[in-house]
Each structure stands twice: as C-alpha cells, then as structure tokens.
Amino acid sequence: MNAARITLGDAWKLYSRKSAKKPVLQALSVAQKNDLPITLEQIEIHWLAGGDPIKIMNILANNSGNKQITFQILSTIDLAGQDIEQAIVACTKTYTVDIKDFKINSFILDYQANYKLGLFSVFSENDSTTIEQKIKKKLSSFASTWDSNDPINTQVFLQSNILTMEYWERVLNVQLIDQNLQVKI
Secondary structure, eight states, X not given: OTTOOOOHHXXXXXXXXXXXXXXXXXXXXXXXXXXXOOXXXXXXXXXXTTXXXXXXXXXXXXXXXXXXXXXXXHHHHHHTTOOHHHHHHHHHSOEEEEXXXXXXXXXXXXXXEEEEEOGXXXXXXXOHHHHHHHHHXXXXXXXXXXXXXXXXXXXXXXXXXXXXXXXXXXXXXXXXXXXXXXXXX
C-alpha cells in the first residue's frame, strides 16, 4: 500500500495499534524511496504524537545533503507547532550585527559580525536587535572590570576571551561565520 515495503509482522503491529493509516505508510514510502535512515517505528511514533510524518519525510528528502537537518530536530519543531519551512529558510540566511562607536572606558569599539541561525531558532528570540543588545550588555560588563589602556591588548583580549565562537553558540544560540573588531582610542 502506498509503495511502502513492510513485513507481515510490521503490518500486524500497525493494525493492532490502529496506526496502519495512510500518513504513516506514505511517509515510510518516501523514506524508502529516498534511502532515508528512518524506521517505521519512528514514523509511527511521530504520527501518534500528533505530527505530520509525510511533511517531515518530504523535507528530509529535499534536504538530504544538509547534515544539520535531522528527523529528531524536524519532529521536535513539528510537534511544537512551529513552521518547519520557515525555520529552514531562516537557518540558510546570513544575518549581520553592526555595532558602531561603542564606548569602553577610554576606547571606541566598532564591531561587525555575520552569523546564521540554527533550526532551533524558532524556539527563541534571535533577531539582530536582541543579539546586538546581548553583545552590548556583555561588552558593558567587560568594560566595568577592564583597566588596560592599550587598544591592541584590549582588542586581542576581546576576540580571544569575550566574543568567542563558544559565546556565540552557547549564549547567543547562533552560529558565528565571521567577525571584525576594531578598538580605537
């Protein structure tokens, strides 16, 4: 049925659990046609939880080259009631934060960073304004404890200890692509 290949045992299990429904079998068919490593049980569980397994399988098939897009992540987004396509489009765009003339003690800082959102960005507020505010707060906190008068030393310290890739991924929950920092007197 629906070109899905299942065993007699699997058919009996689906029938006995009353989940031998068209969406489950169609999703399994899409997974099998595209050689997706998704099991019948995973599809069935997602459907029983109220998700749309056909939508998940089609998105996985269309984005098979993107290792960031997995069945588990798409299932989570789908079951949370968020728009999966919107999340995928958002994670392919590059965003920019541009902070000009930010005062840190006796220095003026210009900072520009390019980043991408992850798929889980649909669960948090990660617009450029929010990220910029978080960075300014971090820099203000840094400024309250920094007492060096050397702009080069300040710039190196900021890049290697404050505005790190780890900070971007763990605190801001986004992927840093590149950044440019200039500290002036």
